[in-house]
Amino acid sequence: MNAETTNNVAASAEAADVPSIPVNRLRTKDLLGIAELSAAEISLVLDTAVAMKEVSSRPIKKVPALRGKTVVNLFFEPSTRTRTSFEIAEKRLSADTLNIAASTSSVVKGETLADTVHNIEAMSPDLLVVRHSSSGACHFLARICRSGVINAGDGMHEHPTQALLDAFTIRERKGRLAGLKVAICGDLLHSRVLRSNVLLLVKMGAEVWLCGPPTLVPTGFGRTGVHITSSVDEAVEGADAIMMLRIQLERMLGGYFPSLREYFNVFGMTRERMSRAKPDVLIMHPGPMNRGVEIASDVADGPYSVILDQVANGVAVRMAILYLLAGGAEHEAAA
Amino acid sequence: MKRLLRGGHLVDPVQGIDGVTDVLLDGERVAAVGRDLQVDADVEVVNVPVGCVVCPGFIDMHVHLREPGQEHKETIATGTAAAAAGGFTAVACMPNTSPVNDSASVTRAILEKAAVEATVRVYPIGCVTKGMKGESLSEIADLRAAGCVAISDDGRPVMTALLMRRALEYAGMFGIPVIDHCEEPSLKGEGVAHEGYTASMLGLRGIPSAAESIMVERNIALAEMTGSPVHIAHLSTRQSLRAVRAAKARGVRVTCEVAPHHFTLTDERLAGPVSYDTNLKMNPPLRERQDVDAILLGLRAGTIDAIATDHAPHQEDEKHVEFDRAPFGIIGLETAVPLSLDRLVHAGVLTMRRLVQLLSVNPARILGVPGGNLRPNRPADITILAPEVTTSVDVRQSRSKSRNSPFHGWTLKGAVAATIVGGRTVYVNQVVPNATVFGAAAGPA
Ligand SMILES: [Zn+2]
Numbered sequence: 001m002n003a004e005t006t007n008n009v010a011a012s013a014e015a016a017d018v019p020s021i022p023v024n025r026l027r028t029k030d031l032l033g034i035a036e037l038s039a040a041e042i043s044l045v046l047d048t049a050v051a052m053k054e055v056s057s058r059p060i061k062k063v064p065a066l067r068g069k070t071v072v073n074l075f076f077e078p079s080t081r082t083r084t085s086f087e088i089a090e091k092r093l094s095a096d097t098l099n100i101a102a103s104t105s106s107v108v109k110g111e112t113l114a115d116t117v118h119n120i121e122a123m124s125p126d127l128l129v130v131r132h133s134s135s136g137a138c139h140f141l142a143r144i145c146r147s148g149v150i151n152a153g154d155g156m157h158e159h160p161t162q163a164l165l166d167a168f169t170i171r172e173r174k175g176r177l178a179g180l181k182v183a184i185c186g187d188l189l190h191s192r193v194l195r196s197n198v199l200l201l202v203k204m205g206a207e208v209w210l211c212g213p214p215t216l217v218p219t220g221f222g223r224t225g226v227h228i229t230s231s232v233d234e235a236v237e238g239a240d241a242i243m244m245l246r247i248q249l250e251r252m253l254g255g256y257f258p259s260l261r262e263y264f265n266v267f268g269m270t271r272e273r274m275s276r277a278k279p280d281v282l283i284m285h286p287g288p289m290n291r292g293v294e295i296a297s298d299v300a301d302g303p304y305s306v307i308l309d310q311v312a313n314g315v316a317v318r319m320a321i322l323y324l325l326a327g328g329a330e331h332e333a334a335a
Numbered sequence: 336m337k338r339l340l341r342g343g344h345l346v347d348p349v350q351g352i353d354g355v356t357d358v359l360l361d362g363e364r365v366a367a368v369g370r371d372l373q374v375d376a377d378v379e380v381v382n383v384p385v386g387c388v389v390c391p392g393f394i395d396m397h398v399h400l401r402e403p404g405q406e407h408k409e410t411i412a413t414g415t416a417a418a419a420a421g422g423f424t425a426v427a428c429m430p431n432t433s434p435v436n437d438s439a440s441v442t443r444a445i446l447e448k449a450a451v452e453a454t455v456r457v458y459p460i461g462c463v464t465k466g467m468k469g470e471s472l473s474e475i476a477d478l479r480a481a482g483c484v485a486i487s488d489d490g491r492p493v494m495t496a497l498l499m500r501r502a503l504e505y506a507g508m509f510g511i512p513v514i515d516h517c518e519e520p521s522l523k524g525e526g527v528a529h530e531g532y533t534a535s536m537l538g539l540r541g542i543p544s545a546a547e548s549i550m551v552e553r554n555i556a557l558a559e560m561t562g563s564p565v566h567i568a569h570l571s572t573r574q575s576l577r578a579v580r581a582a583k584a585r586g587v588r589v590t591c592e593v594a595p596h597h598f599t600l601t602d603e604r605l606a607g608p609v610s611y612d613t614n615l616k617m618n619p620p621l622r623e624r625q626d627v628d629a630i631l632l633g634l635r636a637g638t639i640d641a642i643a644t645d646h647a648p649h650q651e652d653e654k655h656v657e658f659d660r661a662p663f664g665i666i667g668l669e670t671a672v673p674l675s676l677d678r679l680v681h682a683g684v685l686t687m688r689r690l691v692q693l694l695s696v697n698p699a700r701i702l703g704v705p706g707g708n709l710r711p712n713r714p715a716d717i718t719i720l721a722p723e724v725t726t727s728v729d730v731r732q733s734r735s736k737s738r739n740s741p742f743h744g745w746t747l748k749g750a751v752a753a754t755i756v757g758g759r760t761v762y763v764n765q766v767v768p769n770a771t772v773f774g775a776a777a778g779p780a
Contacts, residue, residue: 035536112656134657135538136611143609155659157538195538219541220532 026324029148032138033158034199042167042200048320049168049313055092056315065327066095072125073099074117075152076132081287082152082161085311086129089318093327098125117141126326130154135192148325156190162286163196165317167204169310170241173282178205183235183277185211185267186245186294189218189256193286194245198224211235212245212267215256232266232273239277243284244269244295260293269295274304282306337361338758339374343383343719346390346687348696349708353688358389360715363757367711384769386723387752390691391709392424392716394698395668397489397514397568397592397643400426400457403444404433409648409736411445412452412779414668416734417646419762419776421668422751424716425456426646427702430467431490437462437473439481446482452779454761455754456716458484458704463502463513469494472505479509484702487514489568492550494520500557507563512590512701514566517550517575518542518619527659529602529620537605539658542620548574555582558589566701567591569645571619573629580638590701592641595667595674596621598630600741613654613661614741617647631684640697642690644671648737666735670742672718673726676749680722687722694718715758721767724750 026041034042055063071090075083083099090097102116113132120128127148130138135155142149153159171177182201188194188210198221201208208226210217211234222228229235236242247263257263274281283295283305291297300307338360345356350368359367359374374380383389395418401409411428418426428445430436436445442459449457461478463486465471475486486506493499493515502513523546528534530541551567555578558565570576570591582589594617602621605611615621633639647664654661675694679685685693695718699707706716730743753773754762760774 112652114655132657134659136658139610140657155538156540192538195536218535219530219543220535223532224536 029325030138030142031150031160031321031325032142033151034160034163034196034203035158037160039203042164042204045164045317045320045324046168046171048324049164049316052319052323053313053316055319056312061092062094063092064094065323066090066093069095069126069326070124071095071097071127071129071322071326072120073097073129074102074120074131075100076102076130076137077153079131079153081311082131085314086152086318089315089322092315093319093322095322095326113137113140114144117145121145121147127322150321150325153192155192156195157192158196159192160196161314161318161321162193163200164321165310165314166197166243166284166286167200168313168317169284169306170282172309172313173306174240177201179207180240181207181209181238182241182243183209183211183239184243184245185232185235185269187216187247187251188212188221188245189216190248190251191245197243198226202226209235209239213257213263216251232269233276236273236276239281241282241284242269242274242277244289246286246288247290247294249290249293264293268293269299271296271298271302274299280304284310286310337366337374337378339372339378339380340389340717341380341382343387343389345709346388346691347709348688348692349391350710358709358717360758363715365709365711365713365715368709381772383719384721384752384767384772386721387767388687388720388722390718390720391695392706392754392756393422393672393694393718394425394427394702394704394706395423395644395646395671396427396641396698396702397594398426398428398646398668399431399648399664400428401432401648402448403441407736408650410452411448411457412454413734413736414646414648415449415453415455415457417666417668419454419754419756420734420751421670422672422718422720422754423455423668424718424754424756425458425704425706426668427458427460427484429487429489430460430462435462435467436460436483437465437467437478439474439477442478442481442483454779455756458482458702460485460487460489460514462486463488463493464498467491469498472498472501475506476509479511483511484704485512485514485566487516487568489514489516492516492518492520496553496557499554500561503557503561503563503565507561510703512564512566514568515550515554516568517547517554517570519546519549522546522549527616527620528605529622531602531623533602533605537611539605542618544572544574544622544626547572547619548578551575551578555579555587555589558582559587562588564588564590569594569597569619569643570639571597571622571626573626576629576633576638580633583638590640590697591638592643593630593634593639594643594645595671596665596741598627598634599674599678601627604741611658612741613656613658614665614739616658616661616663617645617665618663631679634679634693635684635689639693640701642671642675642693643698644668646735648735649739650736651738654739665739665741666733666737667740668735669733670728670740672720672751673728673747673749674742676720676722677747681748715755717755719752719755719773721750721752721764721770723748724752724767726750726766
């Protein structure tokens with residue numbers, strides 16, 4: 001385990017205005033998954049993110065909303081993208097941040113997850129941002145911790161901030177979520193991004209199509225109200241947005257499909273397949289991409305790609321979540 | 336030293352008794368059974384409290400006592416004390432201890448310890464294979480001679496069909512059953528919960544129903560081929576049940592048991608109220624509603640032969656971890672009978688007579704052990720129920736060393752009033768009015 005501390009309270013933040021944003025109306029101290037959020041709460045997060053995005057466009061990208069608050073980024077699984085995005089969001093809100101990269105193999109050393117977290121809690125953080133390889137690890141921590149827990153990805157379960165930033169990106173471009181056709185293609189079975197996106201999009205009234213080889217379709221998923229197909233053409237037909245999911249290269253060894261070559265031939269997103277979608281379709285990917293496996297390079301870099309917008313919006317959405325969980329209550333009390 | 340249990344409602348399916356009947360005990364044995372037995376003045380008369388049901392002692396044919404080797408989870412002393420408190424007069428203990436029970440010396444060690452420390456009768460089950468490694472048969476004749484009543488590699492299946500065939504053929508020579516934990520290992524893979532909608536939404540790796548039923552079908556085919564008895568441990572799916580029903584109909588020597596959690600809970604419980612509760616992690620996993628419904632029908636119709644707990648104690652810190660890292664298994668000795676009364680008898684699924692078959696008559700028959708009825712000269716092993724008395728499940732009060740139960744805080748209609756082993760009262764439930772007439776609970780024999 002290694003840690004680095006940063007003190008973020010900058011004098012420059014003093015003068016900045018706190019944007020006019022709603023007070024804390026999330027019902028819990030934690031953000032464990034989209035499953036726990038109502039449609040109204042999802043809208044609240046997305047609306048709050050609009051205000052937060054404005055902060056990121058200022059010359060001085062900092063507000064004091066979380067000044068004096070401590071946020072610990074506790075990553076049991078490496079993820080530079082998500083951790084960096086959270087860290088920038090925390091700094092823009094003037095929180096004190098602490099990054100802890102804990103190996104899940106700490107269990108080998110005899111320390112349990114509960115031990116690890118109780119040690120961190122002794123330092124009185126306000127929020128824990130947790131990435132863990134076990135599904136449900138954040139639920140477990142939320143039960144045993146006083147601090148709020150933000151799920152930054154748990155096993156094959158959920159990755160709620162990713163789904164929220166995806167929804168933000170779609171809403172920003174299309175003005176709405178309800179009634180849109182969204183196709184999600186790739187490794188459905190192992191993807192936490194998928195579960196969060198399905199829950200969110202269905203809650204917000206979108207029509208969701210899932211596409212992947214039958215070996216990578218989770219059992220019983222049809223009950224969520226989505227359409228499932230192994231035909232990319234069918235999934236993409238008339239779609240407003242296409243989300244590609246990453247194929248983990250080691251999956252091939254698990255025998256889920258015969259080869260990457262064949263995977264790309266059957267499921268890869270090419271210009272030709274994309275052309276069946278609406279003319280203004282959005283091409284999305286949570287990253288990191290396997291070019292030439294799930295997505296062709298010209299599609300990834302093409303004019304319809306909003307993949308870099310997703311990254312930028314990730315900061316705004318995470319600022320919104322942090323603010324709604326740790327910042328709102330204080331403002332409410334002061335009001 | 337004689338005791339007369341007078342005026343109780345006796346349910347003894349073997350003798351065809353289901354009504355007010357007296358039972359006269361003479362020391363360790365039953366002396367007489369009948370209405371209005373006349374006894375000498377020196378006989379201690381116990382007036383069975385109104386509402387109590389007197390049954391032949393219940394036998395749990397599937398428990399893990401963890402001794403030798405994992406005494407921090409359970410010991411023969413604590414496990415059998417929990418059994419007594421749960422209304423069981425005997426338990427059969429699985430051999431996946433440390434060392435495993437694959438030799439007569441381990442069997443003898445268990446029996447010697449039990450003779451001194453156990454509150455109820457202990458029937459060891461020996462390993463099918465040496466070291467439970469699934470490679471070659473253990474010395475089954477030796478195990479049998481030392482006192483094993485069955486063989487099993489429970490915790491894992493007998494890996495190959497060839498080895499299972501030989502186990503059935505060889506054990507068949509002694510008339511003891513092979514008890515198999517049915518699970519096709521490659522299909523189970525890294526699964527931690529029933530493969531279905533709930534596991535998919537929770538992102539938990541699934542164990543498909545077919546992982547069980549494929550092995551059940553294999554075992555049935557081999558039992559049919561060899562003519563030897565096979566017993567399916569903790570059956571959990573409707574597909575397995577369908578296979579057993581068809582096999583029984585054509586005369587195959589197959590029997591099966593189910594665990595109370597499998598007729599009480601579904602996998603949906605994993606989603607809440609306490610999501611990812613590791614006390615809901617067991618193997619086989621909690622299944623779907625349709626499986627639970629099929630099991631209830633199977634219990635009623637007689638396809639299922641026994642209720643067994645698969646009592647699997649684990650210490651709290653071992654379960655206080657991420658779901659996929661927690662060990663499989665829950666304790667069950669003290670909740671099995673209240674769950675059975677509440678969910679089966681009061682729910683109208685089973686008669687009391689059928690329940691006694693499942694908990695006493697059939698386990699005794701399958702294992703070939705004494706008990707299962709209260710005929711004169713049989714051991715005075717008696718379970719007394721208070722079906723109308725409420726049980727509040729509080730794991731902190733458990734006699735087991737472990738606390739890993741998903742039923743903590745549950746209120747169930749039905750209680751064990753007292754447990755009598757070999758004529759000695761070993762457990763009295765203070766919650767049941769007037770249960771103290773059965774005497775003060777004695778410790779180990
Ligand atoms: Zn088993």
